[in-house]
Amino acid sequence: MAMTQRPVRDPVTAQRAQGSFGDSFRSALGPLLFMGPAGFLVVAFFFIPVVIIIAFSLTDMSSSTGFQNWAWVQLENYRKILVHPSSGPILWNTIKYVVLTLSLFNVGMGLVIALLSTHVPRRTGFLFRALWLLPRLTPSVVYVMVWKYIAADAPYGILNQHLLGPLGVKATNWLPAQPWAFVIASNGFIGASFGMIIFTSAIESIPRDYMIAALVDGCSLWQRIRYVILPMIRWPLLFVTTYQTLSLFTSFEQILLLTDGQFGTEVWSLWAYHRALNNYWGNFQWGFGSALAAVLVVIGILMAIVYMRYFRFNELVQEPRIEAL
Amino acid sequence: MKLKLENLTKRWGAVYGARDVNIEVKDGEFVALLGPSGCGKTTTLLMVAGIYKPTAGVIRFGERVMNRVPPKNRNVGMVFQSYALYPHMTVFENLVFPMKLKRVPAKERRERAQQVAEMMGIGHLMDRKPGQLSGGQQQRVALGRALTKQPELLLFDEPLSNLDARLRLSMRAEIKRLQVNLGITSIYVTHDQVEAMTMADRIAVMRDGLLEAYCPPDELYDRPATLFVAGFVGNPPMNFLDVEVTQANGELRARCLGLDVAVPAERGARAAGKPKVTLGIRPEDLSIVLGEPGGEADTVVAGEVYVVEPLGRDDLIDVQIGQSHVNVLVNPGLGLRLGDPVRLKFNMEKAQFFDPETEQSLLWR
Structure with missing residues (x-):
């Protein structure tokens, strides 16, 4: 399509039509210049690091070998991951963390807030959404401290003293008691606001006539959400799902601060961090940690491809309305 | 069905969308709400549809007061300038959607959709999505969707304004014909005085939220009650x-x-x-x-x-x-x-x- 509409962009046709290499070079230069800055960032801060990580993962480099005495070990680190007793449980933790946070909060709660706040007066809705942005605006350390105080053991803790205590629930240290609830909630309260913003703008950009037509056609508010609003914000829903799956897979900041992987909450990215950069024994296994990270990169890329294929993201992309450079 | 608006008023803060509008529509009558943009004609229409709640005044369908009845219980069909066909549904799905919500049995839904589609000349387009139709076809589907639920009242919100001039003429005649044949009480909002004059049994002219005149087209033309009506109706103007x-x-x-x-x-x-x-x-x-x-x-x-x-x-x-x-x-x-x-x-x-x-x-x- 693009080629037939804009033959100049095809170098062969361009050369034939204009008969000069210089012209086609110039017409290719514009797009390259535009893509240059983003391309540079991707290469410098993603592509090269990934190559380095993969190279590291093929070595036994650690703080005991230092940068002098390391050796190439080929796929030994990957073999170790396969047979490591922690691999299975940690992978399961990761899946649990991603699926529950994503469905309950990043998409689920985000959608609920967006729907609620677009069905109340505009100012109220705006205020409501602004409140939900607070967790995202708060520095992570402060934010996690808040959660720690919510969960803290007796005689402290907001849950113990103010919420569950008065209901007669026995005081306890809630973090070890329900570690996953806190890991998922603390991440989810931040994550929900991303979907909330995207969904709100998507809902508000549905033309008013559709909303009126749905009511006149006989929809209740709930039926209008189900039959009209949700189908019309399908693309934002898919985008948020994809984007948040990938970002949850690699995020560990809140878990690190909240539990540091204790009480069975170690996820894959945190495991890589612990192994390579921060552990109790002080032997930083850079090679093994890199292999763990490389696995995560591969999983991420595979999932991105699956999502893009399955959700047909290419149909989302419209032909640009402006003429080619 | 008869329709009666008594002192109907819609106010947002200090701004009046419509003010003390009194209109009586006889059973089967075709009434046009005519006026320049911002005159309150669409506001009035949306109050009749149940989208806006009136600040004051009464809306009666027959004898029944409808002020607090939600839109889904009013049994009105509405046609929009933008067509407002659901883009994710096929023509058939658009046509049956109101019936599906009314829990009409599936078999009857199909029959009625087919019947309306034949009447509108869109029977061959049933499997298409709205995006694949021309403006005129989309407007026929939109009209069909308003009709399949067998409404007691049809509301038109500038339905022809997005069509090209030639198509507008033919659709104008077609809607008029259809309305006479089906005998459904209709309210037709337009800023085009020719549309109002040619289609309506009676025309309500509005300005700044107020009803300036409400009478048959010839009377509006020959006996304008205000300077505004005299200047607005007629082309070239008085x-x-x-x-x-x-x-x-x-x-x-x-x-x-x-x-x-x-x-x-x-x-x-x-x-x-x-x-x-x-x-x-x-x-x-x-x-x-x-x-x-x-x-x-x-x-x-x-x-x-x-x-x-x-x-x-x-x-x-x-x-x-x-x-x-x-x-x-x-x-x-x-x-x-x-x-x-x-x-x-x-x-x-x-x-x-x-x-x-x-x-x-x-x-x-």
């Missing part, structure tokens, strides 16, 4: 001249600079004696007088051609009389040019008089 009407020797005369014409008593009686009134006369009630001047009736005025606009069938010419201008429709065969002196005959039997202060007609109120 000419207005500031004149003084005086009585001498039992004869009424309207005068201003360069103009002095006799006024029939039944037209001018209430305009006489006021220092200033507005004389309204339509372009078709002015005509060119040929031949040498002198010795003709006392409703002929001399002027000069100021602008000529060929319209094909007629020429619209702007004639300067003193310091005023009037538009006249003339035969293009006359070959008038800029600056030509002309004499105009005023058909004062059709003249309108308005009070320039209150903008009310001095004839019809």
Whole structure:
């Protein structure tokens, strides 16, 4: 399509039509210049690091070998991951963390807030959404401290003293008691606001006539959400799902601060961090940690491809309305 | 079904969307809400549909007060300027959607959709998505969707404004025909006075949230109740001249600079004696007088051609009389040019008089 509409962009046709290499070079230069800055960032801060990580993962480099005495070990680190007793449980933790946070909060709660706040007066809705942005605006350390105080053991803790205590629930240290609830909630309260913003703008950009037509056609508010609003914000829903799956897979900041992987909450990215950069024994296994990270990169890329294929993201992309450079 | 709006008012803060609107619609009647943008016609329509809750006043369907009834229980069909067909549903799914919500059995849904589609000439498009249809086809589907639920009231919100001029003419006739055949009470919002005049049994003219007039098209045209209605209805619009009407020797005369014409008593009686009134006369009630001047009736005025606009069938010419201008429709065969002196005959039997202060007609109120 693009080629037939804009033959100049095809170098062969361009050369034939204009008969000069210089012209086609110039017409290719514009797009390259535009893509240059983003391309540079991707290469410098993603592509090269990934190559380095993969190279590291093929070595036994650690703080005991230092940068002098390391050796190439080929796929030994990957073999170790396969047979490591922690691999299975940690992978399961990761899946649990991603699926529950994503469905309950990043998409689920985000959608609920967006729907609620677009069905109340505009100012109220705006205020409501602004409140939900607070967790995202708060520095992570402060934010996690808040959660720690919510969960803290007796005689402290907001849950113990103010919420569950008065209901007669026995005081306890809630973090070890329900570690996953806190890991998922603390991440989810931040994550929900991303979907909330995207969904709100998507809902508000549905033309008013559709909303009126749905009511006149006989929809209740709930039926209008189900039959009209949700189908019309399908693309934002898919985008948020994809984007948040990938970002949850690699995020560990809140878990690190909240539990540091204790009480069975170690996820894959945190495991890589612990192994390579921060552990109790002080032997930083850079090679093994890199292999763990490389696995995560591969999983991420595979999932991105699956999502893009399955959700047909290419149909989302419209032909640009402006003429080619 | 009868429809009655009593003192219907919608207010947002200090802003009135509609104010004390009183309209009664007979069963099967086709009523147009006519006015410029922002006049409150769509606000009124959306109150009837149940989207806006009235601030004051009463909406009655038959005898039943509908103010608090949600839209889904009003059994109205609505057609939009933007068509508002659900883009993720096929034509068939769009047509059956209202019936699905009303829990009509699947078999009956299919039959009714098929029947309406045949009637609208869109039977062959059932599996298409709205995006694959032309504007005219989409508007037919939208009309079909409003009809499949067998509504008691049809609401149209400028349904033809997005169509091209030719299609608009044919759809206009088609909607009118359909409405007469089905006999469904209809309210049709438009800013196009030709649409309102040609389609409606009665026209409600609105301005700034207020109802200016509510009467049949011919009455609206021949007996405009206000200056606004007189100027809004009719194309090219009515000419207005500031004149003084005086009585001498039992004869009424309207005068201003360069103009002095006799006024029939039944037209001018209430305009006489006021220092200033507005004389309204339509372009078709002015005509060119040929031949040498002198010795003709006392409703002929001399002027000069100021602008000529060929319209094909007629020429619209702007004639300067003193310091005023009037538009006249003339035969293009006359070959008038800029600056030509002309004499105009005023058909004062059709003249309108308005009070320039209150903008009310001095004839019809």
